[in-house]
Amino acid sequence: xxxxxxVLFFASLAYMLFTDPTxxxxxxxxxxxxxxxxxxxxxxVYVLWLxxxxxxxxxxxxxxxxxxxxxxxxxxxxxETPETQRLIAENLAANFLGIGSxxxxxxxxxxxxxxxxxxxxxxxxxxxxxxxxxxxxLLPATIIxxxxxxxxxxxxxxxxxxxxxxxxxxxxGVTLVLLTRGRRKxxxxxxxx
Amino acid sequence: MxxxxxxxxxxxxxxxxxxxRVPVFDAFIEGAKGAVDLAVQxxxxxxxxxxxxxxxxxxxxxxxxxxxxxxLFSFLGIPAELTELIVVRPMSGSGSIGLLAEVYRTxxxxxxxxxxxxxxxxxxxxxxxxxxxxxxxxxxxYRGAIxxxxxxxxxxxxxxxxxxxxx
Numbered sequence: 001x002x003x004x005x006x007v008l009f010f011a012s013l014a015y016m017l018f019t020d021p022t023x024x025x026x027x028x029x030x031x032x033x034x035x036x037x038x039x040x041x042x043x044x045v046y047v048l049w050l051x052x053x054x055x056x057x058x059x060x061x062x063x064x065x066x067x068x069x070x071x072x073x074x075x076x077x078x079x080e081t082p083e084t085q086r087l088i089a090e091n092l093a094a095n096f097l098g099i100g101s102x103x104x105x106x107x108x109x110x111x112x113x114x115x116x117x118x119x120x121x122x123x124x125x126x127x128x129x130x131x132x133x134x135x136x137x138l139l140p141a142t143i144i145x146x147x148x149x150x151x152x153x154x155x156x157x158x159x160x161x162x163x164x165x166x167x168x169x170x171x172x173g174v175t176l177v178l179l180t181r182g183r184r185k186x187x188x189x190x191x192x193x
Numbered sequence: 194m195x196x197x198x199x200x201x202x203x204x205x206x207x208x209x210x211x212x213x214r215v216p217v218f219d220a221f222i223e224g225a226k227g228a229v230d231l232a233v234q235x236x237x238x239x240x241x242x243x244x245x246x247x248x249x250x251x252x253x254x255x256x257x258x259x260x261x262x263x264x265l266f267s268f269l270g271i272p273a274e275l276t277e278l279i280v281v282r283p284m285s286g287s288g289s290i291g292l293l294a295e296v297y298r299t300x301x302x303x304x305x306x307x308x309x310x311x312x313x314x315x316x317x318x319x320x321x322x323x324x325x326x327x328x329x330x331x332x333x334x335y336r337g338a339i340x341x342x343x344x345x346x347x348x349x350x351x352x353x354x355x356x357x358x359x360x
Contacts, residue, residue, distance in 0.1 A: 111329065
């Protein structure tokens, strides 16, 4: 991100010094104003959805959804301790519901448990990171709310394509990890006979 | 159908809460307390990205880049307006929310570009951030996990744009 930020910022400024030096700071301030406006909008979205999530944690729905993931994690992360599998299930459930802030600490714990003191990602860690990095989010509540605020007539109509796309993305990611897993093991055996 | 999902989801949660005798108001407050912190936390990220992007747009470099990328993107069915969003998406979550709002503002919230952008952001993650965070200095070699996640994300981008044409 540092590189992208530098390139965008510096190249634009350098270019504008030749084309439109007076417009440069004005353009920067327009960006900052947009950020202020958007933060206020996001605050409204957050307060609604974090409130609902608060209810979900207390009424057992969040727990229930993580139970639904247990059979999958048991199979995909076979050999890990039940405690680790529970962490993974809860992490996936939190992602599923779009609660990134709850998913993160669970995920970090899970990776810690799977890695031990190994520096190279284990097959399970690689799989887990890819699942998380492919963003298996099934309730795009924030985006729907944001779209509503932007004046959309049917803000929720992105729900179905989002669900299909997120599942396909994760499927592609998981398939690639599983495919390269066999190849990697073979390769390692050749290196270290 | 989609319009019912979120309100029904909230209503169901309230109902389950009431049946199980959860103090729903207190639980809501407990969760909502985090909102201000979260908004304050993402503000500097939003500002940094939107300032850089605003300059990038105003300078005219953005349209040059979009023009350069358009043969590839139009071949893959990706609207040219989403070039910056696609670059920033794997790197910054709040940055991509900022760019998504920009697409809504410039193209209109119900345009094809806005719908595609929504699906792209909704169906993907900040790959680099997730990998760095979960690896937490512990994982030194990712053994292709990051490359795979990036590839899947880009494939997902193409899929998202395609889906928005039909759904």
